[in-house]
Amino acid sequence: MTRQNSVDPDILDKCRQYRGYIEAKLGFRNYWYPTLFSSELVEGEFKTHHLLGDRLLLARVDGKVHAVRDRCLHRGVPFSRKIECYKKGTVTCWYHGFTYRLETGELCDIIANPKSNMIGRLRIDTFPVIEAKGLIFVFAGDIEPPALADDVPPWFLDDNVYVRGRRTEVDANWRVGCENGFDSTHIYIHKDSVLLEGNDLLLPLGSVPTSKEAFEVVDEPTGPVGVYDKLFEHCEPVFEGKVDGETVLHGHMGATQVAYNISLWLPCVLRVTPWPGPTMTQFEWYVPIDEDRHFYIQTIGKTVESEQDKADFDREFDEKWNELALKGFNNDDIWAREAQQDYYRHDEAWLGEHLYEADRNITSWRSLASRRNRGIQTREHTLTIGRQI
Amino acid sequence: MTRQNSVDPDILDKCRQYRGYIEAKLGFRNYWYPTLFSSELVEGEFKTHHLLGDRLLLARVDGKVHAVRDRCLHRGVPFSRKIECYKKGTVTCWYHGFTYRLETGELCDIIANPKSNMIGRLRIDTFPVIEAKGLIFVFAGDIEPPALADDVPPWFLDDNVYVRGRRTEVDANWRVGCENGFDSTHIYIHKDSVLLEGNDLLLPLGSVPTSKEAFEVVDEPTGPVGVYDKLFEHCEPVFEGKVDGETVLHGHMGATQVAYNISLWLPCVLRVTPWPGPTMTQFEWYVPIDEDRHFYIQTIGKTVESEQDKADFDREFDEKWNELALKGFNNDDIWAREAQQDYYRHDEAWLGEHLYEADRNITSWRSLASRRNRGIQTREHTLTIGRQI
């Protein structure tokens, strides 16, 4: 039941430079991932959530969010089947009353046998949590967590950046999400987007690269690790779509230049600047749910100077950008990923695909992710349910 | 297609003392299992039924129940797709008229080729049948069947015991069913049961074992093989549920002591005495359907002296115990098993779980079942469709 995510050694051998990336069907371990929006978990509430093939229980206690694996260490049942909480900061399993401290995972009481030797000696896995910019970030891994700033794109955490967003479940592997978002020339699918009407955007049909090095890898020992797509600076944009020399399509010739600074960061987060308008930046995550699904967490960040600025952006987000950009425009990306998944669920896809010149940022991303990732998530990781204290 | 139930050798190696039990995803062969209630199969009727990954055809002829594998030996189709019966005591396959004696399985005629050499020389598998206490017991295996009394708990077959019951399909492996039922301290989940209202039952929240040997294995060369849970005699019952020293829950302090004699028997049957009231005993089977489901066959036995006693118990069963006990109370067990299955469908669960002091009866059951079972059912067994006479 557990070896589903192993890859045929022949395939790994033929794609040696992407090995870790190809193995990481369930994502990379030892990173901070966004889960729920902060507003989705109110004081005293418990919610279950999926991350990297695993199931978490999130709870907010005195304002602070805790995350534990949603599995009792005794017989492996999920707490969330019937939440019992008899004392703030604890959760009690409905099956035999195994009670855990949410902060430490410690088994602090067993109601059905209060004298058990296991009490105080075992704990379930807890997951470090940080709330930032309206998102609950959870650290999935075994190492000492790095700073959150290492795992999000530059600028996201800056003080005067205000962030709004939404989350959707997409039926495609997380890597398909990353590559669709980072793919410079996939703008072709957006040529008829509802976002183009009334917004005077400049959006070509594609790009002719004029240099082989149209990307820049950020690969320092500390800080975020990622790739900048520099195609915008090294290309001729395509505004006339031709078949057999005949023009059959036109790009969108608006006055507003957007999306000229695109980058993709470990573990799975894209930054597009400026987007969807000249004073905003879109940050979006493709967070692994399991081998075949990811949470698409879309956010738009904007510099604000005052509460009034926030309120203005709140209104603008709710009335315009959420509908036209996050839903209208990006819905095309969602179905494109789901269409791609049918092929990439076969590991042979990594051998069979034919990437072209404009995809060099994607291959540099794959190499970087294979070389710099902090660990590969496996099904075995999700089945662990208890450790000695 | 057929090796689904093999277990990773590493896991078997690490759980050596439970090896046979862990392998037995489809249950144990060479045992008597209850199938339908007698009342579900009237004279002349045919019904299909699932048992240990296999499909049976049951038929009642002149009062006697016959069971054959529901698969024609010619091309493997199920008779039950379209039952044809042209002569009492036979079944004819709808595909080519292969006709079998239900008693012996003998291929006695082929309508589409009445001169075939196969006639009289081949048979399909038949399954020995005994009706007892209102249940149709079927023997699944290859050996000479032992007495039914060897495969049911003591007292069940006694002359003056009258039995009523019900059957439900549960989405959990049969072993999860056995262990949930036998688990002494799972009473915790029943703390709010509808059965407690109006019935003055004594039901603690759990138990502190006062001895490591709170079980008794019955392991004689003949007769039923099983384990008695003796925790009741070797424990302090828990009536105050505490977290961090503070009482947060109370057990049910009724005057009626129940369920102080609990035992689990091969192949998969639990006896609880007295239950659900002081003059009754519950016998319940967790009969394997396939790797992920079992039939939960619940019965209540009561000593009767007369037809009037029977009629009285019939009324009481229909009006009260079926609703409050078999449905109301045990429905909690059903969802508990289904919640547990999500973990135990991974073979790693047998390594990852953390059993506690009160589970020693369960580990003694696993050892006993591994040592004393009469055979492991496999998918291959269910694909056999014809034998030489």
Add this chain to the structure above:
Amino acid sequence: MTRQNSVDPDILDKCRQYRGYIEAKLGFRNYWYPTLFSSELVEGEFKTHHLLGDRLLLARVDGKVHAVRDRCLHRGVPFSRKIECYKKGTVTCWYHGFTYRLETGELCDIIANPKSNMIGRLRIDTFPVIEAKGLIFVFAGDIEPPALADDVPPWFLDDNVYVRGRRTEVDANWRVGCENGFDSTHIYIHKDSVLLEGNDLLLPLGSVPTSKEAFEVVDEPTGPVGVYDKLFEHCEPVFEGKVDGETVLHGHMGATQVAYNISLWLPCVLRVTPWPGPTMTQFEWYVPIDEDRHFYIQTIGKTVESEQDKADFDREFDEKWNELALKGFNNDDIWAREAQQDYYRHDEAWLGEHLYEADRNITSWRSLASRRNRGIQTREHTLTIGRQI
């Protein structure tokens, strides 16, 4: 993900003479297969279709039908998710504007990068197409296609033969379809068919073979390869169905002899003459969709001398034969195949079945198909998406 159709070597070893046939879960490569009816694809239309585990895109351009694999070579997405066609005879992928000539598969333009080096150097797989008798035949394979006449039964392509038909998806492997159709004595299932009423057909319940060689293999170096069932000439028909010597059923004693000439041809096509009436012939294909499904393509051919004859047969087909024969009569075959699939989806079925005397035409078919097939289709074949020009 890709080795689903491999068969346990032990089973192949025990069924050595049928090896290729048993391996061919997805069908045989390098044959002509019917797909859509010509009338289902009008000028300018694109349709997706499934064949041998693969997905095709069919398009009609200036009357001519083209077929390509429905997968862009860049990232493997199906064109059919959103068809874009900007110039007659081409298809453009919705993702990045990769544009292909339908005739040759050549990548002739990439709208998002019109200067890519890949243009003109790669092609997707195309599939040769022939339209005949109102059907679109597609050649699935890598060799130089033989004449269509080699892959259809004799008489089908004759000039004055006029053909009508229908197509249904059936939940059974294609071999189950072939064997059900060719099986001489499966007429038993049709004993109550709606077709028998009002049509004075002679239809026995079965046949007693009077010779072991009641079949004739056609196995020449060129031309169709198949097996004639000669049971009709070497049997005593069964009109009295008996159990224990007693007559329990009667065959249909009509005056019209039908179906006395039955043959099965590579890759998967049955001919029944005359059927469903004395002046018609039924040709039916069991075309693999995937391991568990086939398209059942039923056609009836009739000799016509004039347009009036065609119009008369059109009316007769629509009013009578389509309803009574292709639907009414053959629906019994459809459910019989689906009932059989439950067993034959296990490879053990080829070892466990018990064929009888009347099945010798089937075993000769299996041997012939194993010996003469032009190749075994595998999942790997369907994942190829680009080749050098």
